[in-house]
Amino acid sequence: MLSTENRNLLKTISIYDKIPFEFNDGWTDLIYTLGKNIEMYCKLHNITTFEVRQIKEKFATLRFYYMGTNDEFLRAMVREAEEQTEIICEKCGKRGKTLVDDGRWYTACKEHTVDGSLTAKEFKVIQDARSKAMRKCNVCDTRGADGYWDGTTLTNRCEEHREDFITDDEYFIHWEEERKNAIKNK
Incomplete structure (x- = not known):
């Protein structure tokens, strides 16, 4: 101290x-x-x-x-x-x-x-991997599910139950691009 x-x-x-x-x-x-x-x-x-x-x-x-x-x-x-x-x-x-x-x-x-x-970056990578390992699919309870955006909510799905969702990372990238475009067009 x-x-x-x-x-x-x-x-x-x-x-x-x-x-x-x-x-x-x-x-x-x-x-x-x-x-x-x-x-x-x-x-x-x-x-x-x-x-x-x-x-x-x-x-x-x-x-x-x-x-x-x-x-x-x-x-x-x-x-x-x-x-x-x-x-x-x-x-x-x-x-x-x-x-x-x-x-x-x-x-x-x-x-x-x-x-x-x-x-900090290395720590985040490890935390993200641990988080994914603990995440369960909302359909079958399989561990290791990714977070996906279904248009209204964030949901966890294994590869088998992914359907047409985009990952939460993809969603936030898309959201950021839309926000930048909206600001640019003002």
């Missing part, structure tokens, strides 16, 4: 003075800078209702919870910081990547990577 030195540094920022910190030292500089920028922005725009509720790591990225304002620029600042943590090592602050070790998501540089960790 956060060292006493870094905790004391962050507590010098007034918007952080009453909240717990639930992240490691590697993100201290980013969160310190974010806090300073938020304080400056709020002062310049006379925003007095901004209140930080919690700052923590969840699924390898920063979660910065606040209330009191719906200012779009503040939301963008927070979102940008949250996205940056996807490539900043939680331990030391060096460039890293999101990894999964035995189901625990974390962001780490090479030095702090746990042996045997998977990339």
Whole structure:
């Protein structure tokens, strides 16, 4: 977790003075800078209702919870910081990547990577394969069924009972193309 030195540094920022910190030292500089920028922005725009509720790591990225304002620029600042943590090592602050070790998501540089960790993409492939292995056909209960879209609902079917359905992946690709075309034609 956060060292006493870094905790004391962050507590010098007034918007952080009453909240717990639930992240490691590697993100201290980013969160310190974010806090300073938020304080400056709020002062310049006379925003007095901004209140930080919690700052923590969840699924390898920063979660910065606040209330009191719906200012779009503040939301963008927070979102940008949250996205940056996807490539900043939680331990030391060096460039890293999101990894999964035995189901625990974390962001780490090479030095702090746990042996045997998977990339997020590798983990998703394994999870998808496990999910398919457990999925039963809605007709015959055979395991290993694919998810198919029948036009109104998602259904699980083995190859024998597939009929004219499209897979859920095919459906979402088709849906995304339709959405892009609709936006383009506006």
